[in-house]
Amino acid sequence: MAEKQLSAAVRPHSRVRRSATHTGVTHIRRHQPDRYVIIGNHLAQHRELSLTAVGLGTYILSLPEGTSIDIRTLAARFPEGRDRIAFALRELEAQGYLERVRERRASGHVITRTYAYNDPAAERAQAGVADEPVALPPPVAPPPSPVPDEPPVPSEPPVPPEPVEPPRTPHHRTAVALLAGLRRTDDRLTLAERDIRRLAPALIPWLENGAGLAAIHRTLTARLPDVLESPAGLLARRLRDLLPPPLPDGPVAPHGRDPGRDRPDPFQTCDGCDRAFRAREPGLCRDCRSGPTEAGGAVAA
Numbered sequence: 001m002a003e004k005q006l007s008a009a010v011r012p013h014s015r016v017r018r019s020a021t022h023t024g025v026t027h028i029r030r031h032q033p034d035r036y037v038i039i040g041n042h043l044a045q046h047r048e049l050s051l052t053a054v055g056l057g058t059y060i061l062s063l064p065e066g067t068s069i070d071i072r073t074l075a076a077r078f079p080e081g082r083d084r085i086a087f088a089l090r091e092l093e094a095q096g097y098l099e100r101v102r103e104r105r106a107s108g109h110v111i112t113r114t115y116a117y118n119d120p121a122a123e124r125a126q127a128g129v130a131d132e133p134v135a136l137p138p139p140v141a142p143p144p145s146p147v148p149d150e151p152p153v154p155s156e157p158p159v160p161p162e163p164v165e166p167p168r169t170p171h172h173r174t175a176v177a178l179l180a181g182l183r184r185t186d187d188r189l190t191l192a193e194r195d196i197r198r199l200a201p202a203l204i205p206w207l208e209n210g211a212g213l214a215a216i217h218r219t220l221t222a223r224l225p226d227v228l229e230s231p232a233g234l235l236a237r238r239l240r241d242l243l244p245p246p247l248p249d250g251p252v253a254p255h256g257r258d259p260g261r262d263r264p265d266p267f268q269t270c271d272g273c274d275r276a277f278r279a280r281e282p283g284l285c286r287d288c289r290s291g292p293t294e295a296g297g298a299v300a301a
Contacts, residue, residue, distance in 0.1 A: 037062040040119060043097065052084055053091040060098070060116050069114060071226050082226065087187060096120030100229075112227075175203035178213060179235075185221045188228045195232040202239040210247040 039058050046054060056078075060069055071089070075082045092098040099115040117123050179196045182189040191199070206216055219242055220235055228234065265278040270285040277285040 049091050049095060052080060053088040056088045057092050057097050061118050171204045171207045172200055174207060175200040186224060189231050191232060199235055205243055209244055211244050
């Protein structure tokens with residue numbers, strides 16, 4: 001009979017848990033009497049929102065009233081950066097979870113107030129009931145107010161009307177390609193096909209006036225605001241207000257060189273000192289034409 005090994009390690013008990021599900025997640029739920037927020041599955045499992053937008057929407061709904069949720073504050077709180085946070089805010093706004101409204105204070109300053117909805121579908125349904133026709137009394141003219149009318153809140157300039165049949169010229173194709181590629185620099189400049197067709201005619205005069213593609217791209221994408229509510233309106237204003245004048249007809253460059261020539265003169269070997277220099281034709285370099293050689297003799301030009 002074998003002796004029992006007293007020094008053998010004790011086998012730990014298995015911690016395999018039993019679950020009602022065969023695969024996937026198993027929830028371990030505990031009662032939370034405080035410090036929790038109720039989030040509907042319509043947000044947590046939204047089909048069209050990105051994961052960043054779902055998380056940001058959950059965080060916003062958990063905040064107390066009056067907490068600042070501007071892009072700078074959120075970028076200081078999370079590591080995603082301003083661009084991803086701004087894109088997530090636009091997603092939430094498009095799905096009805098956020099609403100940004102311009103309001104004028106008593107001091108005359110215009111502010112942007114943000115409203116967060118925990119159930120936008122219910123808000124839309126309630127608004128639909130409120131919008132039903134109701135018998136109203138005849139309108140009564142309001143009494144004249146001694147306070148002068150406040151100036152209207154400035155809005156984004158209107159986008160140029162869409163042409164019925166846009167011209168299919170080389171400049172038009174270049175303008176369409178440039179506008180469609182702006183999103184590679186900043187995803188906030190992602191334009192709809194309708195906006196590209198409206199903006200392309202305003203970009204054609206830039207190309208006709210001799211503006212380069214790099215200069216146009218730099219003008220349209222430089223110093224964008226933190227909150228870009230209407231990218232098409234911003235681009236329309238810049239295309240209208242910053243149009244450069246046509247290039248003037250310049251004089252012919254000295255030595256008969258074409259001013260529009262792109263390539264420099266080729267390299268030549270000096271006949272006097274074998275030095276390489278640029279010139280249109282072989283001959284002497286500048287030093288050999290203007291001064292004596294090392295041997296002390298003068299070289300004729």
